[in-house]
Amino acid sequence: MTDPTKPAARPSDAPGTDLNEELKNLTRGAVGTRRLMAEHKQLLSRVGSLEEENARLRAAVEAEDAIRELLGKIETLEQEKNALLRDFRAAEAKTSGFDTRFAELEAELSQLANLFVANNCLHSTLSLRAVGRRVTEVLEQLIGVAAYVLYISDPQTEALKEVSKFGLSADEDSATALSVAEDVIRSGKARITGSSDTSQGTLANPAALLPLVVDEQTVGLICIVRTLDHKDRFATVDFELFRLLGQHMGLALMGAGLYSQADRKLPAPAAFSGMNR
Amino acid sequence: MSDFSCLVVEDSPMMRQLVVFALGRLKNLSVTEADDGVDGLRKLASASYDIILTDINMPIMDGLKLIQRVRTDPKHKDTPIVVITTEGGKEDRERALRLGANAYITKPIQAPKVIATVKSLINID
Numbered sequence: 001m002t003d004p005t006k007p008a009a010r011p012s013d014a015p016g017t018d019l020n021e022e023l024k025n026l027t028r029g030a031v032g033t034r035r036l037m038a039e040h041k042q043l044l045s046r047v048g049s050l051e052e053e054n055a056r057l058r059a060a061v062e063a064e065d066a067i068r069e070l071l072g073k074i075e076t077l078e079q080e081k082n083a084l085l086r087d088f089r090a091a092e093a094k095t096s097g098f099d100t101r102f103a104e105l106e107a108e109l110s111q112l113a114n115l116f117v118a119n120n121c122l123h124s125t126l127s128l129r130a131v132g133r134r135v136t137e138v139l140e141q142l143i144g145v146a147a148y149v150l151y152i153s154d155p156q157t158e159a160l161k162e163v164s165k166f167g168l169s170a171d172e173d174s175a176t177a178l179s180v181a182e183d184v185i186r187s188g189k190a191r192i193t194g195s196s197d198t199s200q201g202t203l204a205n206p207a208a209l210l211p212l213v214v215d216e217q218t219v220g221l222i223c224i225v226r227t228l229d230h231k232d233r234f235a236t237v238d239f240e241l242f243r244l245l246g247q248h249m250g251l252a253l254m255g256a257g258l259y260s261q262a263d264r265k266l267p268a269p270a271a272f273s274g275m276n277r
Numbered sequence: 278m279s280d281f282s283c284l285v286v287e288d289s290p291m292m293r294q295l296v297v298f299a300l301g302r303l304k305n306l307s308v309t310e311a312d313d314g315v316d317g318l319r320k321l322a323s324a325s326y327d328i329i330l331t332d333i334n335m336p337i338m339d340g341l342k343l344i345q346r347v348r349t350d351p352k353h354k355d356t357p358i359v360v361i362t363t364e365g366g367k368e369d370r371e372r373a374l375r376l377g378a379n380a381y382i383t384k385p386i387q388a389p390k391v392i393a394t395v396k397s398l399i400n401i402d
Contacts, residue, residue, distance in 0.1 A: 103389070106388065106389045107387070107389065109388070110299070110387055110388035110389060113295060113298045113299070113388060114295065114385075117291055117294045117295050117298070118291070120294075121290070121291045134291065137289050137291045137292070138291070140363060140384075141289055141291060141292045141295075141363070141384050141385060142291070142295075142385050143385060144363070144384060144385045228363060228365055228383075228384075229365055229366070230365030230383050231365075231385070235385075
């Protein structure tokens, strides 16, 4: 018989059975929890790898952007470099042009100085001997003449006569040049060697024949027989000096000659009285 | 006042005038002229120069003798000397250089060449 004071035993309260069941449940829970923990761990690991992957990809994209940016900068710099090079070349060409022009101006200035000095020398004396000496200086020092003959017209016969010579050897006859200078004397126009070596000239084939002209009349002749050995052609300034000699030397010689004939007396002021008329 | 001084020894007044004109392009250079070697030595005795330009063929004392005298004078032995002459032969050039000339220019002269030579021997603008 059943004790009424005691509560009726529930099936779960049955000793052994409930405890076992509970243990089983706990065990199942623990297994599940362990499985969940393992899965969670795996998932965390997976998230970590994905985050790493993501970071790597982001870095790669950023690097590509940086490279693209750098490439852009390089291209811009290349363009700037090319522009600078273009400017530099243009400036260089301009500078080179200035240098060339400067050298030309220096040479022209030098030529003008030669002409000024030669002219100054020719006209700064009224002595025939001094004029002759200065002509020699102009020819030798400024042009580089090794041998020359100066002829002056005789007013009586109008024939040219040798008055001065320099650098000729004993067997060279200065009259030879007159025979080859007839057309120069007649026309009053200089004859200057073009292509041949001026240092190898002879009286029969002189380097230059320069008529001395006063009022369109040939009053003398300079025969430049040859130039110095180290000078085998005439320079630009020489042609200007030839023109100067042709135009001014005759005048200088005539002035000195007249002064000499007047017993080296300067003209009185009365001689200039008609100047303003 | 000029920073540099130059002595030009040349018997031809015309050539002296031309050389002086050429050197006039150098702003810091004062130029003294001498008629021949003896006049050159006289001027060297009373002053020092940074450079000497001399002709060879001159009366009384020629340029070669002047070079010899300058090179044996302790006061001027190191002064640069430029020869300006009509003598264009190789032997003439070698002789002048052997005696102590520093440069050799043949006449007819061109101002730019004279200027360039002087510039190359003394530090002048």
